[in-house]
Amino acid sequence: MSRRRQRATLSRRGFLRGVGGIALSLPWLEQLHGVAAAQSSGGGPRRVITVAYPMGIAGGEWRPSNVGTGFTLPYTTAPLSPFQDRCLFVSTIDNRMLEAGGQAFPFGHPAKKEACLTGTLTTGAFPTTNTNHVSEVRSDAEPTGGANGPSVDHVIGEFYRQNHAFPSINLGVDGAAVRFPAGSTQNSDFFFEGRGNAVTMDVFPSTAFDKYFADVQVDDNGPSEADLAMQRLRARNRSVLDAVRESFTDLSRGLGRDDRMRLEEHASRIRQLELDVRISEGCTIPTGIDNSVTSYQGVSMDELAPLHNRILAHAMACDLAPVGRLEYLNQQNPRFGLAELDSTLDAAGDYDWHGMVHGDALPGTSAFLRPGRGAETGYDGRLLDGYRFFVQQFADLLSELDSIQEGPDTTVLDNSLVILASDLGEGLGHGHMKMGYVVAGNLGGARTGYHFDSGPNQPYEIGGGYFYADSAYNVNQLLNSILDMAGVTDEGGAPVTIGLGGYLEQVGRPRRIDGLFG
Amino acid sequence: MQDLLGRRLLHRLGLGACSLLLLAACGGAIGGDPSAVGGPGNDQTGLDRGDGSEPGLGNPGDGPQDGSGPGGVPPAEDIAECADRVLPDQPLRRLSSSQYHNTLRDLFGAELALDMIMGSLFPVTQIDSGFEGDAEANVVNTAESNAIEDNAARIAASIVTGPDPFMQSLCGLGAGYGEGDIDGCVDGFIDDFGARAYRRPLTEGERGIARSLYDALRAEQPAVEAFAGLVQLFVQAPALLYRVERGADEVSPGLLRLTDHEMASRLSYFFLDSMPDEELFTEAEAGRLSTPAEIATQAERLMASPRFEAVLANFHRDWLRLYELETTAKDPALYPEFTEAVRTSLQEEASRLVNHVMQDGDGSIATLLGTREIPVNGALATFYGTAGGSDPNAWGPAELEDRRGLLTLASFMATQAEADKTSPIHRGAFFQSEVLCNPLPNFPGNIDTQTPLQDTSMLPTARERLSPLLAEGSTCAGCHTLFNPTGLAFENYDAAGLWRDQENGAAIDASGTVELDGVEHDFETPLELMERVAESEQARDCYTLQWYRAALGRREFAEDACGLELVQQAASSNGGDIRQLLVALTQTDGFLYRTVPTEVEP
Known part of the structure; x- marks a missing residue:
């Protein structure tokens, strides 16, 4: 690594810039583009960072000690104690939108991952052409195909986007014990740019570093021969893509609605090539990333996550994108770098993290590691360590963001809306009740240092009427609240609603959770 | 009737x-x-x-x-x-990755296309059910759209780097050609190459887009680079990528x-x-x-x-989800016979059988599903314990008494199993759904899949372990009455696909009842089951339905x-x-x- 200079600039090559392209199914997003109020000037966030991990929470060891302020955090969320006053904890919230239409969506991980940040069902729940409305949910649906709409981060990103180099920074942590994915990318299960359009996550820190920082250069001494050749190539690519776009338009003429929509959907994803890219004052290049590494086979999450945290924090500080995403991709059997937990996973045949969370007995025994299984009433320490790991990494990311100055009196964290989410509530079964979210950083005026309990304020209980009873608020309301924290509005200045259309009206719930705003 | x-x-x-x-x-x-x-x-x-x-x-x-x-x-x-x-x-279908690469091969010729295909960036079509050519399997997301663009740019770059073979093949230009020669070739190239790329004559609009692109590039770039840009357009044009069907007259x-x-x-x-x-x-x-x-x-x-052999192979690969063999692994302590050479050979096994039935046999569904004559190479002969040489490339039919057709191949049995144990429920569900085309009930959701089996988890055979699922009054019985009998019928095939008579020291009982053509049939072994299935109208109809799905991509x-x-x-x-x-x-x-x-x- 030779890049040590504190200030960085962009080379003249600029960047390839992707387009979200979801306006077909969600026309209001078109209105968002270009609206992008400079939120930071008004005190609100200027970017959104979302961390998602699979397998839910250990609810009894996740929920702060009391509602409101002045709480203490239990074991799995305790790593956030240093940032407690800059976080909003939303507990015992339900995602019963998954039951819209009476489908089998309550079962299984994919649909739940897709729903927890989008507020809508999988595409298989809808006819090919749809407006993402609850009235269109099919009775013969298949729970596959990705979410039927964008995730909340993408909606915010479209609102914030100006001339960023990238629409988003997307990083994935795998950490498989044996088989690491052959490619350097994986499709996200949580993040979507539109209907069925999963975000692609960069899982190799080395390639992610190159991708996002290769054009951020220490010196800019004018165009070299290579730069000129690159400019010619870019000019050609731009002309060709213009012709491709024109070809899509030409071919679509006279076609029926369904064929036309499919072509338009593709056309909307063709890159726009931009030359003018701004760079943030606080931009520095992350250190300690070895971009010559070509394989991360056998590298556990505790080694991978800090690298991605660093890349993400610096990319945000460089304002390379208005959206940052970090996803823990391996729900089945990752290695944490925690000796006791990993040795249990290593030693027990096909027993895995997924099975441990769900309450499978240790192979050859009747030992369960969680309450709600057998006679167990408490969580095993190994299980809690696993859950705590994800929160610890999230806390470390907040530290990274807070360590980078962005303006005289503020850090990157002060200008960022940061979300931590998971797909399930209690990991026993595939419950989508009693889930937990953390929102940190700049919440646009919403409460911080606060625990908002969406359900009845009583001791956490697994099973029984409490566990399956409706909570007072659901995930769609929370996602709308997050849009409000981000200051997202349509062209007319009205609030924007995300998720399955007509659902909140059907269940008689208000658009957002007012209690989060004090 | x-x-x-x-x-x-x-x-x-x-x-x-x-x-x-x-x-x-x-x-x-x-x-x-x-x-x-x-x-x-x-x-x-x-x-x-x-x-x-x-x-x-x-x-x-x-x-x-x-x-x-x-x-x-x-x-x-x-x-x-x-x-x-x-x-x-x-639905409008986009070319799958294999269709795209085959199209490049036929469009440019095998020699020119070789590098395009070997180093292709075109997004690989990935499925976990259905067929590779299905419309829904080839809907692009942003990353795939970018990859299509990058792939086209890569093809153009190869022309800029080494234009001569392209100019010879696509424009008929010999050594010493100049920029004017390329300029003179462009109109003919757009018409001829374009018509093959788009699989029909170009419209005036399409011709205009291509010519305008060339002219715009040519104004600032050498002819070779402008020509490369033209090719870059054609290989990612929607008329090539998508099989648009406007139709003719209303019948x-x-x-x-x-x-x-x-x-x-x-x-x-x-x-x-x-x-x-x-x-x-x-x-x-x-x-x-x-x-x-x-x-x-x-x-x-x-x-x-x-x-057509490759089409047959791809169909059966997708139908039986044999692509999973690419990542199938078995516990080496339990299944030392399942070597890398065996896994690699199993990837070919089904297509070898299909070709054998089509080329040397009667080409019928019944034979495909019921034959005991299975092609093996050296690795599989050892694996199955039958006579054969050691040459991994020499395939020949062997009479295997413990096999009856495609669905008893070790390749299929191994993919329908876990690394260290069989998976009779998955085998049964797949068999009912994809071989007999019986619709599967919706998974009820939010059910406890562990507790019902707690008391039987230490019993030696899968039949015993899964017995609570069929208990009278069990909420599980509604679905498992359908899955389990046919799933357990294949318990004679272990997780690697090899025949076994015992599990954990206890005799395997593979007997059961299957409903075929509306009539219930008893069977004692998987061989007997498959003999009945192979001759059934229901399996034949289901096989036909699978082809219908593959043909229409939906x-x-x-x-x-x-x-x-x-x-x-x-x-x-x-x-x-x-x-x-x-x-x-x-x-x-x-x-x-x-x-x-x-x-x-x-």
Whole structure:
């Protein structure tokens, strides 16, 4: 690594810039583009960072000690104690939108991952052409195909986007014990740019570093021969893509609605090539990333996550994108770098993290590691360590963001809306009740240092009427609240609603959770 | 008889009472006269010129004198459900990754395309059910769209780097060509190469876009680079990537005949997995891809091509999800026989069997599903414990007493199992759903999958361990009564696919009952089960349905019922001959026509 200079600039090559392209199914997003109020000037966030991990929470060891302020955090969320006053904890919230239409969506991980940040069902729940409305949910649906709409981060990103180099920074942590994915990318299960359009996550820190920082250069001494050749190539690519776009338009003429929509959907994803890219004052290049590494086979999450945290924090500080995403991709059997937990996973045949969370007995025994299984009433320490790991990494990311100055009196964290989410509530079964979210950083005026309990304020209980009873608020309301924290509005200045259309009206719930705003 | 057929088909299609009403209202017909059954009949010239006649399965004169059409399809008028003619919407299909690469090979020639394919950035089509060519398997997301662009740019870069072979092949230019030569070639290249890339003559608009691009680039760049940009456009143009079908004349209210060029593409991508060959282009240009007889002739010709072997292999790979063998691993302590050489050989096993049945056998579904003559190479001969050499490349048939056809191959059994144990529930569910086409009930959701098996988890055999799922009054029994008997029937095949008589020291009881063709049959072993299945009408119909799905790139709907019934009857009357089945499939309305599109904008 030779890049040590504190200030960085962009080379003249600029960047390839992707387009979200979801306006077909969600026309209001078109209105968002270009609206992008400079939120930071008004005190609100200027970017959104979302961390998602699979397998839910250990609810009894996740929920702060009391509602409101002045709480203490239990074991799995305790790593956030240093940032407690800059976080909003939303507990015992339900995602019963998954039951819209009476489908089998309550079962299984994919649909739940897709729903927890989008507020809508999988595409298989809808006819090919749809407006993402609850009235269109099919009775013969298949729970596959990705979410039927964008995730909340993408909606915010479209609102914030100006001339960023990238629409988003997307990083994935795998950490498989044996088989690491052959490619350097994986499709996200949580993040979507539109209907069925999963975000692609960069899982190799080395390639992610190159991708996002290769054009951020220490010196800019004018165009070299290579730069000129690159400019010619870019000019050609731009002309060709213009012709491709024109070809899509030409071919679509006279076609029926369904064929036309499919072509338009593709056309909307063709890159726009931009030359003018701004760079943030606080931009520095992350250190300690070895971009010559070509394989991360056998590298556990505790080694991978800090690298991605660093890349993400610096990319945000460089304002390379208005959206940052970090996803823990391996729900089945990752290695944490925690000796006791990993040795249990290593030693027990096909027993895995997924099975441990769900309450499978240790192979050859009747030992369960969680309450709600057998006679167990408490969580095993190994299980809690696993859950705590994800929160610890999230806390470390907040530290990274807070360590980078962005303006005289503020850090990157002060200008960022940061979300931590998971797909399930209690990991026993595939419950989508009693889930937990953390929102940190700049919440646009919403409460911080606060625990908002969406359900009845009583001791956490697994099973029984409490566990399956409706909570007072659901995930769609929370996602709308997050849009409000981000200051997202349509062209007319009205609030924007995300998720399955007509659902909140059907269940008689208000658009957002007012209690989060004090 | 009609009632029985109707009930059977509805059952297979998984249509409930509501769908029954829908089917009664809109049952479709295949081929045949569009206006009425027993209409004017099909012309023998193969050309329909608007005289009211229309090619079709049900028309006298289309095929054999017994009244059946090509492929042995019975007259549509014999099928009550075919009184009306309707089709579901045919989704727009993008080329799969293998179709794209095969198209590049045929477009540029094998030599020039080699590097394009070997280093391709084109997004790989990934499926976990269905077929690679399905419309839904090839919807692009942003990353894939970017990859398509990057791949096109890579092809252009290879032209800029080494233009001579491209100029020779695409423009006919010899050594010493100049920029003016390239400029002079462009119009002809756009017309000729473009027509092959788009699989039809270019429109004026398309010609204009291509020429304008070249001119714009040429104003600032050398001719080679401008020409490379032109190629870069063609290889990612939507007309190449997508199989757009506008249709020609309306043959029946709501139904459009395909143009001859569109039919050429349907045939070529179904039978060759690639763009039309020269003969298909010639026939399309001459307007000779209009009648069922002409289409059947081409279908039979294309099936004689060596490339058809790959299509057969891909179909069976996707149907049985054998692509999972790429990542299948077995616990080496439990299954030391499952070596890397075995895994690699198993990836070829099914296609070898299919080719053996098609080339050396009678080409029937029954043989494919019931034969004990299984091709093996050296690695598999050792694996199966049969005689054979050690050469991994020398494949020959072996008589294996513990196998009965495709569904008892170790390749299939191993993918339908976990790393260290069998998976009878998954085997049973797959068998019912994909081999017998019995619809699976929806998973009820939010159920406890562990507690019911706690008390039996230490018992030696899977049958014993899973027995609580079938207990009277169990909420699990509703589904597992369907899955378990056929899943447990394959317990004689361990997780690696090898035969075993015992599990954990206890004898395996593989006996059970299976419902076939509406009749319950008892069996003692998986061999007996497969012998019954291989001869059953239900398995043959289901196999036919899978081909129908692959041909159209989508799942079936109620409106497909008539066409499916006709093809299934044709398969029955032809002794389950797979080639005849595929010819018959090309004669259905679903293959011949498309619906009139809705909400067309100018």
